[in-house]
Amino acid sequence: MALIRTEICDVIGICHPILQGGMGPYKTERLAIAVSRAGALGVISSIGMAATILPNAAPIDPIRLFGPDPPEVLLETSIRRVTEALRGSGGVFGVNVPVASEFVPASKMFVEKVVETVESDSQVARHLRVLITSAGNPAPWAGVRRHGLVWIHVVPSVYHAKKAERAGVDIIVASGHEGGAHVSWEPVHSMVLVPAVARVVRTPVVAAGGFCDGATLAAALCLGAKGIQMGTRFIATRESDFEPVWKEAVVRREERQTLTGRGLFGPMRFLRNRRAEMIVERTIKDAPRFFLGEPVESNEEILSLERDGFDALLDGDEDSALMFGGEVVGRINDLPSVASLVEDIVAGAVSTLRNINASVIHSKD
Ligand SMILES: Cc1cc2nc3c(=O)[nH]c(=O)nc-3n(C[C@H](O)[C@H](O)[C@H](O)COP(=O)(O)O)c2cc1C
Known part of the structure; x- marks a missing residue:
């Protein structure tokens, strides 16, 4: 298989510079396992697990979705299940913890649970390598690096990227306005955001919002990013934890x-x-x-x-269902396995980068 290796592959310990974005309200356990087995970074999503303690921040019925366990037990169980599934595979994964001010009581509990589980179990420590914070102030969470975790933070602007760099993050995800779910009121899309962030920070940048295939991975590298984070594209995969009605909606929608x-x-x-x-x-x-x-x-x-x-x-009611997704739905027309998707993205990026020169008319003088 063709390979694209960048700085973030070495920092995180993955084969391909592709991250799965955290995607509530699901735990994205099955998706994380499939993505990590495919050599990219799979991610457990914590936001929905907090619904029992923050009913006003997560509008789901947690019992209906997850059963009666409290949030910290849900997270630990997910971490152990993903670790077990990756045993012997060399796959690594992360946990996403949104840190918006409304969510901070839950964020604190989840970050402590991640640290405690990594510190107390060497098998978990081998596979759980990353904490991704998002949607809030990064500064209070800098301590996670002392526990050997790679710390990634998601930002929607140059201002927030500089703030994340000052806080000491290892990798910055620059997330454009075309992305699914949380966005900013100020619409800065990936084409403007990614090169602007990559130019002003020394920290490696990962591009998010609108990425789905080899051409867009190649484009992200050309814009100065060292990899991509994808949400919507990973919803429409065989292994993803999303309801069938949501997966089908992603496949059918146009941009x-x-x-x-x-x-x-x-x-x-x-x-x-x-x-x-x-x-x-x-x-x-x-x-x-x-x-x-x-x-x-x-x-x-x-x-x-x-x-x-x-x-x-x-209940499977497509017209009344609440479903998040990015503009990239317009470029998603199939429901592949995660392994074949990742393989196609990498192969597509390799051939795009190899062939791009042929589409340029070089002047003789
Ligand atoms: C259904 C859905 C749920 C999401 N939930 C979260 C979340 O809980 N935490 C987070 O940091 N980002 C969340 N995101 C954003 C993704 O992690 C990712 O950055 C984004 O989807 C990238 O843009 P794309 O959808 O164009 O790939 C979510 C995105 C989607 C589509």
């Missing part, structure tokens, strides 16, 4: 069929359907105060729209 609207902490990019339109209608009603950064009294309306949307999702 215009996403909408951004208010989420429980910050704006989100949804797959367009009746539910997303209702959320956007609510967003527009609150917009005058919201865009000026003034407090909106309550999230109650959004919360109940999202809650009903998750119930509809689990």
Whole structure:
């Protein structure tokens, strides 16, 4: 198999410069196992696991999705399951912990659980190598590096990238506005964001938002990134933990069929359907105060729209289901296995980079 190796492969200990993005509300356990076995970085997502202690920050019914275990037990069980599945494979994985201010009580508990599990079990330490923080201030989490973990932080702007570098992160994920789920109100897309971030920081940069194949991995490298993080593309894989209705929606949607609207902490990019339109209608009603950064009294309306949307999702009702996804849905038309997807991306990037020179007309003088 052709290989593309960059600095981040050595920092993390992976074969291919491809990261799976954290993707709540699922634990993404099966996806993480498949991605890590394929030589990229699989990631467990913690956000949905916090629903029992932060019901206003995660609008799912945790019992319906995960059963009765408390969040720290859910996370430890996932870590142990992924570790066990990777035993003897050389695969490594990470845990994503969003650190938005609304989420901090849960973030603290999850980060402590990651550190405790790594420190107390050498088998876990062999495979669980990465903590990815996102959606908030990186500074309070710098201590994780002392425990031998690679620390990655996700940012939506040059300002936040500089802040992450000052906090001492090992890798910065620059996440463009076309990406699925959490985005920023200020729309800076990957084509502008990735080269701008790569130029001002010394820390290696990974590009996120819109990446899905060999051509886009090659493009990310040309823009100064050392790899890509993908969310939406990994939803539509055989092994992903997502409901069939969500996977099929990703395959069927074209690039215009996403909408951004208010989420429980910050704006989100949804797959367009009746539910997303209702959320956007609510967003527009609150917009005058919201865009000026003034407090909106309550999230109650959004919360109940999202809650009903998750119930509809689990019932398989595509028009009422709450589903996040990036603009890249327009470039996703199949449901491959993770191993063949990763292999195709790498092979596609190798041939794109090899052949690009042939498409340029070189002048003789
Ligand atoms: C369904 C879904 C859920 C997501 N949940 C999270 C999350 O819990 N934490 C996080 O840091 N990012 C989350 N993201 C963002 C992804 O990690 C990733 O950065 C993004 O999907 C990249 O853009 P793409 O969708 O164009 O690949 C989510 C994305 C999707 C599509």
